[in-house]
Amino acid sequence: MTRSLQQVIDPAKKVFLIAHVDPDGDTIGSTLALAHALGKRGKKCTLACSDPVPSLLSFLPGVEKFGVPQVTDHDLIITVDLSDPGRLGRAYEHVLELSLPVVNIDHHITNPMFGTVNLVRSDAAATAEIIFDLLSDWGIALDQLMATYLLTGIVTDTRSFSTSNTTPRVLEVASELMGKGASVTEINESYYRSKGAGTLRLWGRMLDRMELDGRIIWSVNTLEMRRECRADSDNGIVNLLGTVREALAAVVFREHEGHRIEISMRSRPGVDISSVAVHFGGGGHPQAAGAMLDGNLEQVIPRVLSRTREVLDSAD
Amino acid sequence: MTRSLQQVIDPAKKVFLIAHVDPDGDTIGSTLALAHALGKRGKKCTLACSDPVPSLLSFLPGVEKFGVPQVTDHDLIITVDLSDPGRLGRAYEHVLELSLPVVNIDHHITNPMFGTVNLVRSDAAATAEIIFDLLSDWGIALDQLMATYLLTGIVTDTRSFSTSNTTPRVLEVASELMGKGASVTEINESYYRSKGAGTLRLWGRMLDRMELDGRIIWSVNTLEMRRECRADSDNGIVNLLGTVREALAAVVFREHEGHRIEISMRSRPGVDISSVAVHFGGGGHPQAAGAMLDGNLEQVIPRVLSRTREVLDSAD
Structure with missing residues (x-):
């Protein structure tokens, strides 16, 4: 029988979060928001990504926490926005072979469900939308920073609400995130409107x-x-x-x-x-x-x- | 004493609606939506624009109704999204001198209030947002076509929800318009994603x-x-x-x-x-x-x- 998300996350003390190679706004924003929330629940988080975070995303506070550390005494791995294990990158290509539970949070329809627990919803416009619902389930109030992380994931994965994955629902979520102080203008200015x-x-x-x-x-x-x-x-x-x-x-x-x-x-x-x-x-x-x-x-x-x-x- | 919008619109039978020169998605979409609503209220509408509607907007049903007709036996003029009388264009530069009431509906902060009645709200992201509220006040249910007209105005005036006039409120309005069957993808595909x-x-x-x-x-x-x-x-x-x-x-x-x-x-x-x-x-x-x-x-x-x-x- 598969374990529930709660059964896996509740006992974890040190969580290893992995963003995908060639990282984009959704994997980075969603990972930062999730780490922030897990921190509020008393867990220590390590943020990992095989590739450096692009400078386009340096406007997000906390991106400097991403690195290429080793999995050591962690008791849980969470992959964020990884459509398949190939997106772990060279540094982490063997982490699925460790005897650690893996939570696979993603919104790609092609996801092969490689986790111990798979929170994969292809109806979501971005992994950030899944994290938004998760934090709501956990009763965690969003602050401006978390709202900015999540709105960055949504804005970048929908190319500013223009792609076919843009649903009425994700516009509502975005409206709520703006209500918490996140700014679509700032995200767009930083991410899209910033070319040398x-x-x-x-x-x-x-x-x-x-x-x-x-x-x-x-x-x-x-x-x-x-x-x-x-x-x-x-x-x-x-x-x-x-x-x-x-x-x-x-x-x-x-x-x-x-x-x-x-x-x-x-x-x-x-x-x-x-x-x-x-x-x-x-x-x-x-x-x-x-x-x-x-x-x-x-x-x-x-x-x-x-x-x-x-x-x-x-x-x- | 200035007359109210209702006092001017209620008795009108033939309405002359003017979109601005060098027309964009907001002036055209808002004018079409308003004409559609006025039609439902039993009024005959004439749609005017000094310039041709650009082919980028030809995906909107009804754009062919725009022309450069004369004001004849009309009893009301409505300007839609005109920041100033200069935007009337050559064909209509003298309409303010006619002895007809003029309703000036616009969202530009620089609007000099040139109408008999001025419905100018610079808090609105687009004139389409003002029309949305107006139709809601009138108790007119939005169909898919009207929703598409209004969402086109919003999407084009906020450059797909990226400019600083994008508010939580306009995202909510957009979500509601999508719920009525309008598609941000189609509008973006048609308007922005269509270059030769x-x-x-x-x-x-x-x-x-x-x-x-x-x-x-x-x-x-x-x-x-x-x-x-x-x-x-x-x-x-x-x-x-x-x-x-x-x-x-x-x-x-x-x-x-x-x-x-x-x-x-x-x-x-x-x-x-x-x-x-x-x-x-x-x-x-x-x-x-x-x-x-x-x-x-x-x-x-x-x-x-x-x-x-x-x-x-x-x-x-």
């Missing part, structure tokens, strides 16, 4: 090289382009490519050191692009997915475009 | 020519660039420039036929860019404003940048 001029120069270069191939719009982001524009990241330009009227799918090919190409994909409702990502060992949502492939751009681009074309054809 | 590939090519060119001048980021959109990219419009790239971390203000200079330059401006909270627009004969909100200037790019750019610099300096 170098990033926009990189966008200019990427848009110049953009190609429309049938119903696929795509572009590349090479190491050299990033160096020349003095930009670390293209900061979600794939979302912009996903707005092109002529296209059903958008792909960005991002060159990394060590002959690896990261692909980020977006698609219109009705086209499940996550199947392309899964095919290449990645994952995601139907309208937003990604993967990391070995090879160079010349090798990777035709393979990915070909597979994407197949998915578009089968969606007809 | 040519538009993005134009963005690439504009980002290549982008300049960071102190704390002002700016770029140009020439007739030749639009022709070469086969793009009619730069579709709000000024919003993107407004995200640049190094800048407090963003300006786009858009060249038009007849030696006219349109400027679109954005600024960070704390910098009131509308004063620059007003100086050059335009207007707007503190964080989003615009104007039309006579001259060529070489003449207009230094004048506008110089004035913007003064505003930034005085905001320090």
Whole structure:
């Protein structure tokens, strides 16, 4: 018989919380809110993430607590917003083999239920919405900080209430979080409205090289382009490519050191692009997915475009 | 003694509704919703706008009813979302001189109260929020169509719940409108997520020519660039420039036929860019404003940048 969430969390004294690799606003905001609440219940929390927290999220107080510590005398592991164990990252790829209970809190429909207890609700717009309900069940009053953590998860995972996972309910939750002092403007200003001029120069270069191939719009982001524009990241330009009227799918090919190409994909409702990502060992949502492939751009681009074309054809 | 809204609207049989020049989602959505409601109350409505409704809004059923008709045997004029009489446009610049009552419904703080009755509430995120309350006062049940009209106004005027006019209250209203069948995804897909590939090519060119001048980021959109990219419009790239971390203000200079330059401006909270627009004969909100200037790019750019610099300096 599976244990209940309460049976696992109540006796725990030292909790090890894991955010997913390539962390976003939902995994970081939800983890911070949950740790804050567990702290109020007298538990010590360790915050872990295989990758550094992006500077875009540095406006959230407490992000400096994330690190890559070892699991030591902890008595519970909680994974937050991890669609699958692959999202644990290298530092934590073996934690599921430890003899510790694992609580898997997530909202991805593809979640394989890898926890001892699985709090997985694909009806939730963000894992933050699940944490909001959990804290409400626990009778924990939200302060401004917790509200900001949770609203960050919601705003970032719904791209500011614009994606198809935006429900009347999540707008109500957001309204309540604003009532506790969280600000959608601040979160948007910090997360979306904060690009370096170098990033926009990189966008200019990427848009110049953009190609429309049938119903696929795509572009590349090479190491050299990033160096020349003095930009670390293209900061979600794939979302912009996903707005092109002529296209059903958008792909960005991002060159990394060590002959690896990261692909980020977006698609219109009705086209499940996550199947392309899964095919290449990645994952995601139907309208937003990604993967990391070995090879160079010349090798990777035709393979990915070909597979994407197949998915578009089968969606007809 | 001023007359009440009810005293003016109740006896009216033929209502002439005017949306503002360069129409946006709020003026069009709010006018359509109000006309729909007045129709339910047995009134005949004429929908007017000096400019054509942009194709971005053609997903709204009923936009084809907008035209540039004359005021004839109407007994009431209602202006919807007009911050000042200048927004009536050439076709209607004299309607305030007619001996007809005028209802001025708007949410701009700068509104000079030019109506016989002024329903101006600057606490409202959008004029659509005012119409929502009005219809609720009138006891008119919202159907899916009216909910879509109003949610379009809210989504477009808050840039999908991201600007500082987004209140807990407007999120609640939006939640209620979604409950009536309106879809934030559809509105966002239709309004924001619908750019031609040519538009993005134009963005690439504009980002290549982008300049960071102190704390002002700016770029140009020439007739030749639009022709070469086969793009009619730069579709709000000024919003993107407004995200640049190094800048407090963003300006786009858009060249038009007849030696006219349109400027679109954005600024960070704390910098009131509308004063620059007003100086050059335009207007707007503190964080989003615009104007039309006579001259060529070489003449207009230094004048506008110089004035913007003064505003930034005085905001320090």
